[in-house]
Amino acid sequence: MSAPLLSVKNLQKYFPTSKNVGFRKEKLQVKAVDGISFDLMKGETLGLVGESGCGKTTAGRTILKLIEPTAGQIIFDGKDITTLRPGLMTPLRVHMQIIFQDPFSALNPRQTVGKIISAPFEIQKVNPDGGVKKEVAALMDRVGLNPEHYNRYPHEFSGGQRQRIGIARAIALKPKLIVADEPVSALDVSIQAQVINLIDDLQKEDGISIIFIAHDLSVVQHISDRVAVMYLGKIMEIAKTEDLFSAPHHPYTTALLSAVPQPDPRGERSRERIILKGDLPSPINPPEGCVFNTRCWKVQEICRIKTPELLTVGKSSVACHFPE
Amino acid sequence: MKNLLEIRDLKVTFPTDDGLVQAVDGVSIEVAPGETVAIVGESGSGKTVTSLSVLGLHNRKLTQISGSIIVKDKDESLDIVSAPLDKIRGYRGRVVSMIFQDPMSSLHPYYKIGSQLAEAYLVHHPGQKEAANNKALEMLSLVGISEPKVRAKEYPHQFSGGMRQRVMIAMALMNDPAVLIADEPTTALDVTVQAQILQLLKDLQQKLNMGILLITHDLGIVAQVADRVSVMYAGRIVEQGGVDDIFYNPHAPYTLGLLKSVPRIGRAGSERLKAIPGQPPSLINLPTGCAFAPRCEYISLAPGDSCQTLKPDLLGLADSHRSRCHVPEGMRDKSFAAEIKGART
Amino acid sequence: MPRFILRRAYFATLTILLVSIVVYGVFSLLPFDPAALTCGQKCTPAIVEANRVKLGFDKPLWEQYWLFLSGIFLGRTYGAGSAEFTCPAPSFGYSFNENTCVTDMLKEALPVTINLAIGAFVIWMVVGVGLGLIAAKFRGRYPDTLSSVFVLLGTSLPTFVTGLFFLIYVTIKWKIVPLSLSGYVSVFDDPVRYFQYFILPWLTLAILYAAFYTRFTRATVLETLGEDYIRTARAKGLSEKTVLLKHTMRAALAPITTSASLDIAGLIGGAIITESIFNLAGLGRMTLQSVYEFDLSVVVATTILAATVVISMNLIVDIAYGYLDPRVRVK
Numbered sequence A: 001m002s003a004p005l006l007s008v009k010n011l012q013k014y015f016p017t018s019k020n021v022g023f024r025k026e027k028l029q030v031k032a033v034d035g036i037s038f039d040l041m042k043g044e045t046l047g048l049v050g051e052s053g054c055g056k057t058t059a060g061r062t063i064l065k066l067i068e069p070t071a072g073q074i075i076f077d078g079k080d081i082t083t084l085r086p087g088l089m090t091p092l093r094v095h096m097q098i099i100f101q102d103p104f105s106a107l108n109p110r111q112t113v114g115k116i117i118s119a120p121f122e123i124q125k126v127n128p129d130g131g132v133k134k135e136v137a138a139l140m141d142r143v144g145l146n147p148e149h150y151n152r153y154p155h156e157f158s159g160g161q162r163q164r165i166g167i168a169r170a171i172a173l174k175p176k177l178i179v180a181d182e183p184v185s186a187l188d189v190s191i192q193a194q195v196i197n198l199i200d201d202l203q204k205e206d207g208i209s210i211i212f213i214a215h216d217l218s219v220v221q222h223i224s225d226r227v228a229v230m231y232l233g234k235i236m237e238i239a240k241t242e243d244l245f246s247a248p249h250h251p252y253t254t255a256l257l258s259a260v261p262q263p264d265p266r267g268e269r270s271r272e273r274i275i276l277k278g279d280l281p282s283p284i285n286p287p288e289g290c291v292f293n294t295r296c297w298k299v300q301e302i303c304r305i306k307t308p309e310l311l312t313v314g315k316s317s318v319a320c321h322f323p324e
Numbered sequence B: 001m002k003n004l005l006e007i008r009d010l011k012v013t014f015p016t017d018d019g020l021v022q023a024v025d026g027v028s029i030e031v032a033p034g035e036t037v038a039i040v041g042e043s044g045s046g047k048t049v050t051s052l053s054v055l056g057l058h059n060r061k062l063t064q065i066s067g068s069i070i071v072k073d074k075d076e077s078l079d080i081v082s083a084p085l086d087k088i089r090g091y092r093g094r095v096v097s098m099i100f101q102d103p104m105s106s107l108h109p110y111y112k113i114g115s116q117l118a119e120a121y122l123v124h125h126p127g128q129k130e131a132a133n134n135k136a137l138e139m140l141s142l143v144g145i146s147e148p149k150v151r152a153k154e155y156p157h158q159f160s161g162g163m164r165q166r167v168m169i170a171m172a173l174m175n176d177p178a179v180l181i182a183d184e185p186t187t188a189l190d191v192t193v194q195a196q197i198l199q200l201l202k203d204l205q206q207k208l209n210m211g212i213l214l215i216t217h218d219l220g221i222v223a224q225v226a227d228r229v230s231v232m233y234a235g236r237i238v239e240q241g242g243v244d245d246i247f248y249n250p251h252a253p254y255t256l257g258l259l260k261s262v263p264r265i266g267r268a269g270s271e272r273l274k275a276i277p278g279q280p281p282s283l284i285n286l287p288t289g290c291a292f293a294p295r296c297e298y299i300s301l302a303p304g305d306s307c308q309t310l311k312p313d314l315l316g317l318a319d320s321h322r323s324r325c326h327v328p329e330g331m332r333d334k335s336f337a338a339e340i341k342g343a344r345t
Numbered sequence C: 001m002p003r004f005i006l007r008r009a010y011f012a013t014l015t016i017l018l019v020s021i022v023v024y025g026v027f028s029l030l031p032f033d034p035a036a037l038t039c040g041q042k043c044t045p046a047i048v049e050a051n052r053v054k055l056g057f058d059k060p061l062w063e064q065y066w067l068f069l070s071g072i073f074l075g076r077t078y079g080a081g082s083a084e085f086t087c088p089a090p091s092f093g094y095s096f097n098e099n100t101c102v103t104d105m106l107k108e109a110l111p112v113t114i115n116l117a118i119g120a121f122v123i124w125m126v127v128g129v130g131l132g133l134i135a136a137k138f139r140g141r142y143p144d145t146l147s148s149v150f151v152l153l154g155t156s157l158p159t160f161v162t163g164l165f166f167l168i169y170v171t172i173k174w175k176i177v178p179l180s181l182s183g184y185v186s187v188f189d190d191p192v193r194y195f196q197y198f199i200l201p202w203l204t205l206a207i208l209y210a211a212f213y214t215r216f217t218r219a220t221v222l223e224t225l226g227e228d229y230i231r232t233a234r235a236k237g238l239s240e241k242t243v244l245l246k247h248t249m250r251a252a253l254a255p256i257t258t259s260a261s262l263d264i265a266g267l268i269g270g271a272i273i274t275e276s277i278f279n280l281a282g283l284g285r286m287t288l289q290s291v292y293e294f295d296l297s298v299v300v301a302t303t304i305l306a307a308t309v310v311i312s313m314n315l316i317v318d319i320a321y322g323y324l325d326p327r328v329r330v331k
């Protein structure tokens, strides 16, 4: 087996916050990402799912070193980049790109589309054959934008088109890794399908590895080779997509799958639904033991005491004392 | 009239600096007791504008509204489009209630939960403070908030998103309304919390026999809770019918396109999604013919250039199933049936 | 009392102390010999030296400051023997020009300024918030247009122009309000003369702020009217009056109050000009006079007083905001 493109080991990111207690400020930590590990192969898509606030964005940005990790290790292309200084990161950034969720705020409104897409060339001082302009026009064509719109501004485009601009910018330097942070969440279904197909095609053509962050399980299932389910900064279950969706082992995965309504009225009528109680606990004060224990329907005494390890169950890796 | 709510040929137009925005164009929808009627459509299709019209919440000076919206209250009924505003206020929150998309911003940040709830009762029962407070506590526990007495004294920011949406529901139900309008009630929530709220709405509906007008862009939610569905595109209803009709026997190319473009759990992941090309039209310069024509794959089946020149009518198929398309029904039946089969497996 | 109030009050006290040190230090380091300034026309080096000792200017700076500070709480005695005299607590020093304790001067001037400030404040809030509300309610129609004319005039005319206009036209030419020569009287002694004395200074001082608050209130109310929770209030069936006066005003009140309490502090500057125009014997005029006469102890006292007012206002805003906006209340 070949070496993975990206190897993440026990990655942690704690954000400091504070609370006023009388005359003192008590220092607290938001445990946004709390020890996640996985490998990503070349050309593979890993889906990262979980509810709002579980640390998906933080994980994605920390992996790209846009945020400094608190602990753990990130090995990219055989090189340990965990503590690499920003200056030394710059040449590596050619190979790692990000696509943002919000197609409205991610693009500078005062720059033309051509300028936005050519920015990576300028930053990295890359001069493609035939010049930047020609390359940008080709990129625009490739993501389904009319190259004649080179001099237009982002506000002249619809949400789906802006997301295409973001994608063009991300693939400009032919990166090896793209972190796509909820790239289709803000889009309507009919447009969402266009963008998913585009990402799918580009990946097949260029063999890019993608970390695809989303909260919509249907989208993740569609696009990913493997899926990691996150909850309160931890990975609950990670498995090949078919395995995860056909035989979920973690109670949280099961509940999540059962909560997603499907566009199939007959199926919906006959479906048994697991409805979780309560809300997500705060990542400042996550529950002891298994972080899911406050909402789990299989909870036993040990779940409140001992943190379950990510262990192999069937074809998946699962962090649960009582996997299905 | 057996329906609690009858919207007839509703048209809503906003004059703006760029021109007239025809946000809603000839929408007709009915809601009967105990029934959930869904309006589904993409962003900007006119769902919220329609629902705000039912409570008369558009600024009348800045909006042109025509058609009628009949709301039934016991033996009386009222046309929201033409009735005087104080008459409408007597219906708001008492006969028809509404909950909104964003529970974070829909509660007043400076008033206690309990007093916001009580106020909803007091408007329609002036002076009955004690009854209002009791009703507030009763409703809070009905929507599953534990320790209602304590929580009633708290402020909205002390509640999570899901809890706030429960509070909004409790507030909407303070006067046992006949109809509840829910405008994307779970869009801002996580799926597991969404499942809780949808379940809650269903339970409450059974208990109180309310009619629910549910607005959403999520076909999964429609499939889960709706009895009847109206699909909107660019301010018009393009298809209307029972939930099974819409999902298993769609007749408008747009409905079919939507159904084909949603990724589904369980379907082979590697299969390509069938996206609808292009994007929705601007409401200011709608195409003269069918608004969907620029994106439609079935134009060639329609007679002549009718798609580009004539607005199709919303025509009946069977029972209450109606759709808007120039392609003769017989031809649609055959080619759609095969496609929808493909999409469902 | 909630913890957060204590906490803020503690920091406010520290700040005032710090400000007093800085102010005292800055004025003491000015290139004047305070002892020489205390000495009138017939000055001999001997008198200067005697005054220096008498007023404590011979001591090191930190000790002078300490005497000043302890004087505020304990009172202060100057000189010795038959020349000894005492300024009882709270003592803010001794004015050689007036030959009285600064505190006695403050006692005279303070009521004038306080009455001026409070009256102007009430007028500006009532007029500003009222007009702003009306303008928002009738947005785009003639009350809104009228109010915007007022805003334009009010914000573009400097205080001394409006003040002089009132003085020259309303009082002297048209004789609508008689020129008050009698000086300050308490409202309890003679309400009519009290109002005659204050009405024009109030208006002069209030107009600029009233115009500013009209604009501010209008913008805040319009912004609040677009909030989702206002739509919720309407959906409950509340009347437009309740929606505007209860739900909208409640939310708009927090920013308005905050900025108002900060502007009270800013009134001090306006008061100096207004008092000079109308010849009111208030703090502003007193300070100005002391500056001309290099009467440093008076300047130090009023500067520290002004700073204390500003800091206390900030404290009140902090506390008030905690009550007005439950979201910032620290538990």
Ligand SMILES: Nc1ncnc2c1ncn2[C@@H]1O[C@H](COP(=O)(O)OP(=O)(O)OP(=O)(O)O)[C@@H](O)[C@H]1O
Binding pocket: A015, A016, A017, A030, A031, A032, A050, A051, A052, A053, A054, A055, A056, A057, A058, A059, A215, A283
């Ligand atoms: N810069 C920061 N400082 C402090 N806390 C932060 C910061 N960024 C994120 N957090 C917290 O870390 C947690 C994880 O946030 P993150 O944005 O990674 O979640 P997410 O899974 O991407 O959620 P969403 O689906 O809402 O985008 C949250 O509780 C968030 O409030």
Ligand SMILES: Nc1ncnc2c1ncn2[C@@H]1O[C@H](COP(=O)(O)OP(=O)(O)OP(=O)(O)O)[C@@H](O)[C@H]1O
Binding pocket: B014, B016, B021, B023, B041, B042, B043, B044, B045, B046, B047, B048, B049, B050, B217, B283
């Ligand atoms: N007050 C208004 N003035 C002008 N145009 C308006 C106004 N309100 C709504 N519109 C326009 O009417 C159209 C329909 O809006 P509406 O809010 O009903 O969409 P929607 O179907 O609810 O979409 P979403 O899913 O984004 O909520 C949009 O194009 C919108 O810009």
Ligand code: SF4
Binding pocket: B252, B253, B254, B290, B291, B292, B293, B294, B296, B297, B298, B299, B300, B302, B307, B312, B324, B325, B326, B327
């Ligand atoms: S009317 Fe024309 S555009 Fe509309 S659905 Fe039929 S064929 Fe397509």
Ligand SMILES: [Mg+2]
Binding pocket: A056, A057, A058
């Ligand atoms: Mg995120």
Ligand SMILES: [Mg+2]
Binding pocket: B047, B048, B049, B183, B184
């Ligand atoms: Mg809407």
